[in-house]
Amino acid sequence: MDLALLAQHALNGAMLGVIYALVAVGFTLFFGVLDVIKFSHGDVVMLGAFTGLATSIGLSSAFGSVPPWIAVIVITLTAVAAMALVGALMAKFLVLPLHKAPTLNVLLITLMAGTVIRESVRLFYPQGSNPKPFPRLLPDGAVNLGRLTLRFDSAILLAIGVIAIVGVHLLITRTRLGLAIRAVAQDPETASAMGIPFQATVLATFALGSGLAALAGVVNGLYYSEVNFSMGLLLGAIGFSAAVIGGLGNVYGAILGGFIFAALQTIGAVALPIASAYKDVFAFGAVIALMAWKPAGLLAERSAERV
């Protein structure tokens, strides 16, 4: 295989990796602050994508033709804000009331919530069971670097994703909210003794994770030019796997896990050229092998020392 083709695959893999990382960070944040798995997360990705789609339709029916870059910004911000709100509401009314209950109950209730979201989109969005075209808002062109083709849209989406991931890193490490999230994740009791509001921190964490899910949904829609009501199932499974590979509770692990999963899919697609449809089978199989090798994940959350 020549270098240009390899670079092309690496670029596509990086694109997928960014999407998966954005989804996985949500899983790991929720687990970090409340030790819960929120199984509706994939469907929030899908709802974010549909919110973006509906916003773009609303925009063009209200204002006629809108410059595409304004449309992209409005769509993204609307979807992110709407899902942040949805995430905070779900935390407030579904997850926090079950805080003292067994975590399995949270898993069940969010699984149900995810199904409700998915089926509602299928039933109530006009012809929701069909795949929907997502508007192509990013410039079409491409630059040829030797034999490597760099599409402008991929480059822009990659940049958006990387900026979001760096933004999350800065938020977690540099801000007051980030310190509160890290403190609540490690020891909620000590955090509240230090004056950190537990519930507000949890709500903000769920808003953050769900906003990132919406971003992943919109980026996914812009990249594939198509969304459908069941896209959240696979994205949710991948995001969850990525978070677990990296070590649940560790933000950097989730990002790493997202890129590893994308790399596995890409390798699967390249190594099995006659059967690239099996790339997910290959990638999930590799995840099973990874789990057997490192049951706690690659960057496991260090268990608190007891003194």
Place this chain on the structure above:
Amino acid sequence: MSTALLDATGLSVRFGGVRALDGLDLHVGEGEVIGLIGPNGSGKTTFFNTLTGFVFPADGRVTFAGEDITALPAREVAKRGIARTFQRLRLLLELSVFDNLMLGQHLSLDHGVWANIVARGGLRRSLEKQRETARALLRYFSDSLPDRLSEPAGSLTMIDRRRVEVCRALIRDPKLLLLDEPSAGMTPDETRELMQDLQSVKAERPALAVVLIEHDMEVIESVSHRCVVLDYGRKLCEGSYSEVSQDPAVRRAYLGVEDE
């Protein structure tokens, strides 16, 4: 009696059938240092937990600086100026020393999201100021700690962790400091050193009141103005160290000494 800072009256806490606190009255004046002693299970830590909003009493009330704080949750109590340490150290070991200290003053931090985006210069200055405050406080307790602000708290020795925890409580400039057995896990020399360092902080903050739970009677004798002895959630007696240590009931219950 000195000006009342904290007044607990008739505090009762029950865990199932056990009376962890049974009608406890305690008065803490401004600037006072009180030694709280009693056998294991006598309700000392429960008393701290009740004051700081971790446990809510079945009966009785707590007023702090004239305000009823009985039903306030932990973070509200923290806001009003009661800081504490824990018997089993509760530093967040994966966070840096500086981040742990910042937790102690989380309420007064101004580095929100917007400050990070639009006011980075001001943010850097305020962070540097906070680092300087942290270093100055740590310097009371150790010469080497101020240089280790960015290391994870988990990398410190036991005594350094204890010192950082005390600084985390002090950095917010509390009116009342609750120390839950600071000598646990430390050698007598280390304890004595910690107490001396604490005394020098106290010398500069005369209004700071301290309640200290401690098993080491020498420590109690050297630092406390007044001793309160608990037994089965009740106040067994109260007074200066020499009064308390001569009390026959105390000698029976706590020191395990039979009257001859």
